[in-house]
Amino acid sequence: MVPEIPPARGDRVGPGPEAPKVIVATGLTQRFGSNTVFENVSFDVREGEVFVILGGSGCGKSTLLKLLIGLRRPTAGAISILGEDLLAADGEKRRLLLRRFGVMFQLGALFGSMTLLENVLLPLESFTDLPAEARLAIARSKLGMVGLGDATQKLPSEISGGMVKRAAIARAMALDPPLLFLDEPSAGLDPITSAGLDQLILTLARDLGVTFVIVTHELDSILTVADRVIMLDKAARGMIATGDPRELRATSTQPTVRAFFNRIAEAA
Amino acid sequence: MTALVLEGRLDAAAASSLWERTMRAASAPVAIDISRVTYCDGAGAALVLAAAARARAAGGGEIIGASEDVGAVIALTRKGGEAAATGQVVARPPESLALVVGRGAVNGARGMGDSITFLGEAISATVLTVLRPWTLRWDDTMRHAEEAGTRALPLIVMLGFLFGLILAFQSAIPMRQYGAEIFVANLVAVSVFRELGPLLAAVILAGRSGSAFAAEIGTMKVNEEVDALTTMGLDPFRFLVVPRLIAAIAIMPVLIAAMNLAAVAGMSTVMMSLGFPLVAISNQVVSWTSMGDVIGGVAKGMVFGAVVAGIGCARGMRTGAGPRAVGDSATSAVVGGIVSIVVLDGIFAVIFYLMGW
Incomplete structure (x- = not known):
């Protein structure tokens, strides 16, 4: 049975092809020794878009994300982010580029010895000359924005998994980056918390115009938040589909894409 | 054809105690009669399938009388076994001295770097x-x-x-x-x-x-x-x-x-x-x-x-x-x-x- 599109998406329409491109990935190939994870993956992400990288386990989604955020160099290919060549940037130029986007890691990656407020304050203290009072106000407002206004003094170990991910989004947004990367935001969360996180992503995209690049394989989340997706496949060692996920679900004739969107188990 | 009859509860404990006797008995061209088996788990199914395979080599090996429940467990176990037919628990051969020394040298150089x-x-x-x-x-x-x-x-x-x-x-x-x-x-x-x-x-x-x-x-x-x-x-x-x-x-x-x-x-x-x-x-x-x-x-x-x-x-x-x-x-x-x-x-x-x- 085809899952219904969750109602949270409303009448959202993603930016059209005329929108400026914030990420352009060309011919990305990643190999580990003789094992090719994917090759010749090319795509672009438009400003204001919620862009999802999806695929089954082991297809290279998280590896692709690591390439995009500069934690790993691809075996071949080029990546342009916010108009800068990510792979050519080094030293201070690279650090400046990294500060222009935020990342939420799969486990949140909040600093365990700091409160939520201190976690969000860290990038503000490190990279701005704002007075302490202003930094505090900004950090509080970011936490309030993700629904953690009453948990500012808590440590990461004192809050739930969903709250950790919200706090990680608040920290990633601290410097108001135009681009946010989220790694498996729904992983390990119950359906209600996961739906709340989807709603938050849509709200931030609509109200702040933030561009999201999200790695996930949660079908409900994909159908709710994604304007456009690319699908990676382990067997094909690369990209097998790109486009509006609702259209792909309805019209794709590619067997793996159909199986993914219609929840058909391979082993059956 | 003579039948090897298994009966009662065929679980892990029973399979352990019956395994050798069953295998000895299944070395002849016999059918495996499981009509009186009241319960069968994965270990029991493995016993039945192993006995059938042994008997098949001698010209028998037909599994007869399986109830719906027991038959389902045996079919699933057989399917899993066929899918993982190449999986073996093998003892790793000892590594050669050259390999150990070479790997140690590479790791040492990498660690030093x-x-x-x-x-x-x-x-x-x-x-x-x-x-x-x-x-x-x-x-x-x-x-x-x-x-x-x-x-x-x-x-x-x-x-x-x-x-x-x-x-x-x-x-x-x-x-x-x-x-x-x-x-x-x-x-x-x-x-x-x-x-x-x-x-x-x-x-x-x-x-x-x-x-x-x-x-x-x-x-x-x-x-x-x-x-x-x-x-x-x-x-x-x-x-x-x-x-x-x-x-x-x-x-x-x-x-x-x-x-x-x-x-x-x-x-x-x-x-x-x-x-x-x-x-x-x-x-x-x-x-x-x-x-x-x-x-x-x-x-x-x-x-x-x-x-x-x-x-x-x-x-x-x-x-x-x-x-x-x-x-x-x-x-x-x-x-x-x-x-x-x-x-x-x-x-x-x-x-x-x-x-x-």
Whole structure:
């Protein structure tokens, strides 16, 4: 049975092809020794878009994300982010580029010895000359924005998994980056918390115009938040589909894409 | 055709006790009759399938009389077995000496390369921080100094006192034969100030703080916190390594001073019990030890502190994946730290000898 599109998406329409491109990935190939994870993956992400990288386990989604955020160099290919060549940037130029986007890691990656407020304050203290009072106000407002206004003094170990991910989004947004990367935001969360996180992503995209690049394989989340997706496949060692996920679900004739969107188990 | 009849509950316990007898019986051209089997789990199904396979080789092997439930379990087990037909538990052959040596050499060279890279990055980050002290994370540095220094003081004092006491007792016995017991004070003071104070303080630092540094940073690595720092444009070296390095270097003189004083107190306790007045003991200590002994020991100790903290941080930064990784890093930080300070101590001994100290 085809899952219904969750109602949270409303009448959202993603930016059209005329929108400026914030990420352009060309011919990305990643190999580990003789094992090719994917090759010749090319795509672009438009400003204001919620862009999802999806695929089954082991297809290279998280590896692709690591390439995009500069934690790993691809075996071949080029990546342009916010108009800068990510792979050519080094030293201070690279650090400046990294500060222009935020990342939420799969486990949140909040600093365990700091409160939520201190976690969000860290990038503000490190990279701005704002007075302490202003930094505090900004950090509080970011936490309030993700629904953690009453948990500012808590440590990461004192809050739930969903709250950790919200706090990680608040920290990633601290410097108001135009681009946010989220790694498996729904992983390990119950359906209600996961739906709340989807709603938050849509709200931030609509109200702040933030561009999201999200790695996930949660079908409900994909159908709710994604304007456009690319699908990676382990067997094909690369990209097998790109486009509006609702259209792909309805019209794709590619067997793996159909199986993914219609929840058909391979082993059956 | 003759039938081999299995009956009753065919679970793991029954399959274990029946396995050999069933296999012997199935070595003939028989059918496997399971019509009286009331329950069958995965182990029971494996027994039925193995018996059928054995009987098939002899010309029989038909499974007959399976109820719907039992038949379903057997069909699923057969399907799983066919899907994993190539899976075998095989003993790994011992690796050849050439392979072991080659892999050890490659890993050693890679580890040395990593260490050199780490050393370079740590030195550059520390020098930059010293030149721009306002960039140091003072709160973190003070916290690490408190953890590695203040909280280690009771242990340092206790061990130092006991060490001075034991050393004095042990040396007093042979010295008494020559009527030279008063020189026990000189022996303990010189050996503790020059050698044992810095060495023991560094060993305690390696055991308490080197392992803690490796475990803290290793856990941060596993939890992607180090990656988070990198993607935020923050240098993990200046954020994580430099505060710990500076804290360890700064607290070593304090730890060494506490160790030295406690050892002298322990020695004095023994000497006073042997009838020497405190003034005579302090005269011996002051007249036979120089400022060079104390400063040389402290300088050596500060280098030990930097090495212990550096190895702890390096092991933490190199923590791999998996549940054992953090424990392995902490263990290797302690072992690496202690071995390094003993080796360094030997090098210092030669340098001080050549310098005439």
